Amino acid sequence: DGGITQSPKYLFRKEGQNVTLSCEQNLNHDAMYWYRQDPGQGLRLIYYSQIVNDFQKGDIAEGYSVSREKKESFPLTVTSAQKNPTAFYLCASSPAGFSTYEQYFGPGTRLTVT
Amino acid sequence: AQSVTQLGSHVSVSEGALVLLRCNYSSSVPPYLFWYVQYPNQGLQLLLKYTSAATLVKGINGFEAEFKKSETSFHLTKPSAHMSDAAEYFCAVSDLNDMRFGAGTRLTVKP
Numbered sequence: 001d002g003g004i005t006q007s008p009k010y011l012f013r014k015e016g017q018n019v020t021l022s023c024e025q026n027l028n029h030d031a032m033y034w035y036r037q038d039p040g041q042g043l044r045l046i047y048y049s050q051i052v053n054d055f056q057k058g059d060i061a062e063g064y065s066v067s068r069e070k071k072e073s074f075p076l077t078v079t080s081a082q083k084n085p086t087a088f089y090l091c092a093s094s095p096a097g098f099s100t101y102e103q104y105f106g107p108g109t110r111l112t113v114t
Numbered sequence: 115a116q117s118v119t120q121l122g123s124h125v126s127v128s129e130g131a132l133v134l135l136r137c138n139y140s141s142s143v144p145p146y147l148f149w150y151v152q153y154p155n156q157g158l159q160l161l162l163k164y165t166s167a168a169t170l171v172k173g174i175n176g177f178e179a180e181f182k183k184s185e186t187s188f189h190l191t192k193p194s195a196h197m198s199d200a201a202e203y204f205c206a207v208s209d210l211n212d213m214r215f216g217a218g219t220r221l222t223v224k225p
Binding site for chain 2: 045108
């Protein structure tokens with residue numbers, strides 16, 4: 001059953017701690033993306049990767065970091081430098097980069113930092 | 115830079131009524147356009163997409179959208195709303211360098 005998995009569904013952290021969100025896909029897609037979703041603001045791109053061992057910053061990369069060591073995995077680390085980390089985080093993938101292909105989304109991780 | 119505007123952050127219709135969710139885009143190149151649906155605390159699911167073939171695009175769950183270049187619009191419609199259509203809907207525009215999402219429209223369906 002192909003798709004994208006994100007874990008955990010809910011994550012709670014104390015302010016000042018780094019936290020890593022998992023994203024795995026078994027669709028054999030080259031491109032993967034991380035978005036942040038806040039109420040009333042749609043989706044904002046954090047980072048994207050079009051190929052293994054390469055990634056680019058999106059619109060709101062400050063305070064976040066990623067790695068792409070394997071085609072199927074694209075973990076996101078929310079660092080203590082991120083001012084307002086509480087949000088819903090969505091991972092997506094597509095066969096290739098921005099193009100005619102739609103993006104396939106995971107179920108999301110809701111991060112709460114107190 | 116391309117962008118998407120969704121008119122109306124909230125739309126409420128009665129069950130069985132027409133659903134119309136508005137999306138206008140700006141793009142310097144021929145765009146690829148998408149509509150996604152999101153149910154609470156879930157990821158986004160593709161409803162339909164326009165990639166320069168037919169201007170009237172049919173999607174899942176009875177939804178369709180019409181690409182109108184002269185109006186730079188890609189409005190989403192469904193002839194008869196069902197309770198299960200209650201969700202948030204996102205319009206997105208893509209070129210070869212970027213994909214931009216609208217702010218979303220929350221659809222409420224009244225019994």
